[in-house]
Amino acid sequence: MARPSLRSALTGTRVRERRTALRLKQAELARMAGISAAYLNLIEHNRRRVSEPLLEALAAALGVEPETLSEGAEGALFEGLREAAAAAEPPEIRPVAADEAPELERIEEFVGRFPGWARVLAARQARVAALERVVEGYSERMAQDPFLLDSLHEVLSAVTSLRSTAAILVETEDIEPEWQARFLQTIAEESLRLSASAEGLVQYLDEMEAAETGLSSPLEQLESWLSGRGWHIAEFERPDPPAPEALIAHAPELASSAARELARVYLAQARADAKALPLKPFVLTLAETGPEPGRLAARLGAPIAPVFRRLATLPAGLPGVPPIGLVVCDGSGTLVLRRPVPGFALPRSSAACPLWPLYEALSRPMQPIRTVVDMAGRLPQRFLTYAFAAPRGAAPTFEGPVLMEAMMLILPAPARTEAAERAVGASCRVCPRAACPGRREPSLLSER
Numbered sequence: 001m002a003r004p005s006l007r008s009a010l011t012g013t014r015v016r017e018r019r020t021a022l023r024l025k026q027a028e029l030a031r032m033a034g035i036s037a038a039y040l041n042l043i044e045h046n047r048r049r050v051s052e053p054l055l056e057a058l059a060a061a062l063g064v065e066p067e068t069l070s071e072g073a074e075g076a077l078f079e080g081l082r083e084a085a086a087a088a089e090p091p092e093i094r095p096v097a098a099d100e101a102p103e104l105e106r107i108e109e110f111v112g113r114f115p116g117w118a119r120v121l122a123a124r125q126a127r128v129a130a131l132e133r134v135v136e137g138y139s140e141r142m143a144q145d146p147f148l149l150d151s152l153h154e155v156l157s158a159v160t161s162l163r164s165t166a167a168i169l170v171e172t173e174d175i176e177p178e179w180q181a182r183f184l185q186t187i188a189e190e191s192l193r194l195s196a197s198a199e200g201l202v203q204y205l206d207e208m209e210a211a212e213t214g215l216s217s218p219l220e221q222l223e224s225w226l227s228g229r230g231w232h233i234a235e236f237e238r239p240d241p242p243a244p245e246a247l248i249a250h251a252p253e254l255a256s257s258a259a260r261e262l263a264r265v266y267l268a269q270a271r272a273d274a275k276a277l278p279l280k281p282f283v284l285t286l287a288e289t290g291p292e293p294g295r296l297a298a299r300l301g302a303p304i305a306p307v308f309r310r311l312a313t314l315p316a317g318l319p320g321v322p323p324i325g326l327v328v329c330d331g332s333g334t335l336v337l338r339r340p341v342p343g344f345a346l347p348r349s350s351a352a353c354p355l356w357p358l359y360e361a362l363s364r365p366m367q368p369i370r371t372v373v374d375m376a377g378r379l380p381q382r383f384l385t386y387a388f389a390a391p392r393g394a395a396p397t398f399e400g401p402v403l404m405e406a407m408m409l410i411l412p413a414p415a416r417t418e419a420a421e422r423a424v425g426a427s428c429r430v431c432p433r434a435a436c437p438g439r440r441e442p443s444l445l446s447e448r
Helices: 011-021 026-033 037-044 052-062 066-070 073-086 104-113 115-144 146-171 177-209 218-228 244-248 257-276 279-289 293-300 304-312 357-363
Strands: 325-330 335-339 369-375 381-391 404-412 421-424
Touching: 011 026, 011 037, 011 052, 011 066, 026 037, 026 052, 052 066, 073 104, 073 115, 104 115, 146 177, 218 257, 218 335, 244 257, 257 304, 279 293, 293 304, 293 381, 304 325, 304 381, 304 404, 325 357, 357 369, 357 381, 357 404
Parallel strands: 369 421
Antiparallel strands: 325 335, 325 404, 369 381, 381 404
């Protein structure tokens, strides 16, 4: 769920305490955060509220998490201990007896009596959660990454060829010199192929580990570039927006020609959306209706698809606007765009959860679908999704096939309602829900 855009009045006090502990002057911290010393002085005396971007800048300058300044160290510590208790022993693995369950109502007492142990436990839980995310990501990639699968197949093929050829030489006593030379030549060639394949595989795995770039596909290169820009193309909000080619020319993340072509198509669509739905009127209408795409489309007299795209690519830090994710797939179900949102895991391949409303929309074109989903994980989270499918591109004709495209907006779920929640996951390979009607293959998590 999104953090509020405005922080409590104690934030300034915590900023001042942390700055004093680090022996920083107000002018130094203000320069690091990109604000004036006078404005920082008002913040530290709790006379100004702190926006989310500024809070993150202050936290980075002070070397702490934003939650430590907004909620206080104890608030973040309590949350870490609650996560540790929730993840201790899931009931599906081993039922927890009543006298063994963590006493959540005594967290404050535990922190007060053993603050050092409390910090160690919370830090260990944060570390475990981070490592689990890495393992899940690597497990999914090992199972789904086409480049990795092709590389492993190449290695196994070379090993098999070497083994069979060597077996023939060892087990056959009388081999003519001509055939013996051919077999030796085959061993030499397969050895070189195995060496090259193994070297490429090791290099690829090293790149995956280095800062987790691993941009193996043009789509990943495009999404990495968009993520670095906050998914908002500010240049297109100007009266004279530049051509897409001008932005692509200065994007080192778009390393391949295929990625640059994807970017050109994406930017052309984003430029058209910005022209059809200018930012200022869109934001003003959004403040009145809230992020409900149907009401927004009706008020603005616009199709649903561009409203979806504009909602998911708004500039960061707009008051009252939560993080909004967007997933787009074509008629085959392949994900062609993944704009992530915290807590809603998106697979790096196209093998997403078949229970997503995104895929239901493909079978019900032109019919909007609103669904609350419960995303599986160690700490399940609820999201409100809006899905819609329509023909892609130009109007369909009698001569050609109808190409469909579906999209799904992902927002934090409101307070619990009477509406039924749909249990979903990221993909079968990393989903812990054993009794799922849409399961295609066993989960690595359930096997563990």
